[in-house]
Amino acid sequence: MERYYKEIYEASQSDKEKVAWCSSVGPAEILIAAGFKVYYPENHGALIGAKKLATKYIIKANSIGYSPDICSYLTSDIGAYLMNETPLKDAYNVPSIPRPDVLVYNTNQCREVQDWFKFYGNEFKIPVVGIFSPWKIKDLKKEHVEFVSNQFKNLVKELEKITQRKFDYDYFKEVINLSRECSLLWKRFLETAQNRPSPITFFDGTIHMAPAVCLRGLKEAVDYYKLLNSEVEERIKRKEGAIDNEKIRFYWEGMPIWGRLRFLSEVFEKNNSNVVASTYCNSWVFEDLSPEEPFESMAECYLKIFINRSEEVKERILVEEIQKYKCDAIIFHDAKTCPHNTNSRFGMPERLREKYGIKTLIIYGDLNDLRCFSDEQTKTLIESFPERT
Numbered sequence: 001m002e003r004y005y006k007e008i009y010e011a012s013q014s015d016k017e018k019v020a021w022c023s024s025v026g027p028a029e030i031l032i033a034a035g036f037k038v039y040y041p042e043n044h045g046a047l048i049g050a051k052k053l054a055t056k057y058i059i060k061a062n063s064i065g066y067s068p069d070i071c072s073y074l075t076s077d078i079g080a081y082l083m084n085e086t087p088l089k090d091a092y093n094v095p096s097i098p099r100p101d102v103l104v105y106n107t108n109q110c111r112e113v114q115d116w117f118k119f120y121g122n123e124f125k126i127p128v129v130g131i132f133s134p135w136k137i138k139d140l141k142k143e144h145v146e147f148v149s150n151q152f153k154n155l156v157k158e159l160e161k162i163t164q165r166k167f168d169y170d171y172f173k174e175v176i177n178l179s180r181e182c183s184l185l186w187k188r189f190l191e192t193a194q195n196r197p198s199p200i201t202f203f204d205g206t207i208h209m210a211p212a213v214c215l216r217g218l219k220e221a222v223d224y225y226k227l228l229n230s231e232v233e234e235r236i237k238r239k240e241g242a243i244d245n246e247k248i249r250f251y252w253e254g255m256p257i258w259g260r261l262r263f264l265s266e267v268f269e270k271n272n273s274n275v276v277a278s279t280y281c282n283s284w285v286f287e288d289l290s291p292e293e294p295f296e297s298m299a300e301c302y303l304k305i306f307i308n309r310s311e312e313v314k315e316r317i318l319v320e321e322i323q324k325y326k327c328d329a330i331i332f333h334d335a336k337t338c339p340h341n342t343n344s345r346f347g348m349p350e351r352l353r354e355k356y357g358i359k360t361l362i363i364y365g366d367l368n369d370l371r372c373f374s375d376e377q378t379k380t381l382i383e384s385f386p387e388r389t
């Protein structure tokens with residue numbers, strides 16, 4: 001990750017290379033194939049959250065009109081920019097975020113990315129390209145895929161204007177292949193949690209997912225997951241659990257609470273419980289990518305991410321996942337500033353309990369804004385869960 005951030009920064013300082021900023025489930029493969037170094041503001045937002053720096057930046061963004069109720073990745077990231085600060089300095093000795101040449105977002109996750117990227121478009125006076133995805137899909141149809149793949153093809157034309165180079169379709173297929181390989185290896189890592197005891201936790205996943213988010217489409221990500229999987233598979237052979245005494249297995253639904261990863265992982269471990277799997281980490285598995293139909297398969301993969309499915313489809317996926325990972329209960333994280341990745345507000349926990357007998361627990365918090373999270377209340381909820389159910 002250090003090399004990745006250094007390389008993008010260096011590219012932003014040179015005339016020879018171009019930098020694109022991309023939303024986290026945006027068309028990264030096209031940007032890489034067009035020759036851009038790709039930077040993800042959401043990863044920067046998560047880094048700010050994990051470093052517990054978000055509050056001062058959120059307040060700064062609020063002061064120029066961004067509400068405290070909207071995405072705290074957005075407000076953390078814009079606030080940090082306004083204050084000319086970045087955690088990349090301390091973490092990787094990278095002086096600043098890289099200056100972009102183009103900004104590309106995809107509304108498959110939320111509309112917030114549109115305003116977020118527009119802010120930077122105005123700041124840097126550079127093109128902003130949006131991919132508009134049909135929302136909350138129940139049955140994925142050919143028309144949906146065509147609608148998005150045509151936008152991907154138009155994006156290629158926009159990028160050619162910026163790079164002044166012809167798009168390399170052969171390299172694009174290679175990138176798609178690498179991205180698919182990365183996805184399959186990442187999926188294999190996540191599925192090791194089917195073992196009992198699980199050799200990994202959700203909290204491990206939130207750290208190890210960085211290459212799947214930021215380096216997919218590059219060989220480095222593939223190498224990383226090969227190494228990681230060989231280590232985890234050794235643990236499975238030794239029957240070594242991620243925690244010592246795994247009695248309760250939870251499934252995590254929703255955003256991580258970046259500034260409380262350690263706190264939460266320790267609370268669960270002390271209570272002999274492990275959060276083994278999540279919808280969040282699964283969101284970067286794009287196993288249906290195909291070099292035979294690169295645009296169409298990309299469109300399909302990016303349309304059918306969990307966050308972009310209907311309530312019925314989400315319900316079905318959650319039931320399947322809980323069975324697959326043999327979880328005793330599901331935790332819903334009600335993230336104050338991310339309604340899109342919060343699924344406890346329209347009766348989903350109640351439906352899972354009543355229709356399928358699945359035990360549920362709701363934790364209130366936020367991805368970055370720790371003012372929305374109470375250590376004590378959450379600890380009590382987790383500790384008392386076995387007695388209450």
Ligand code: SF4
Binds near residue numbers: 255340
């Ligand atoms: S999905 Fe949620 S956390 Fe992610 S960018 Fe959108 S609002 Fe922010």
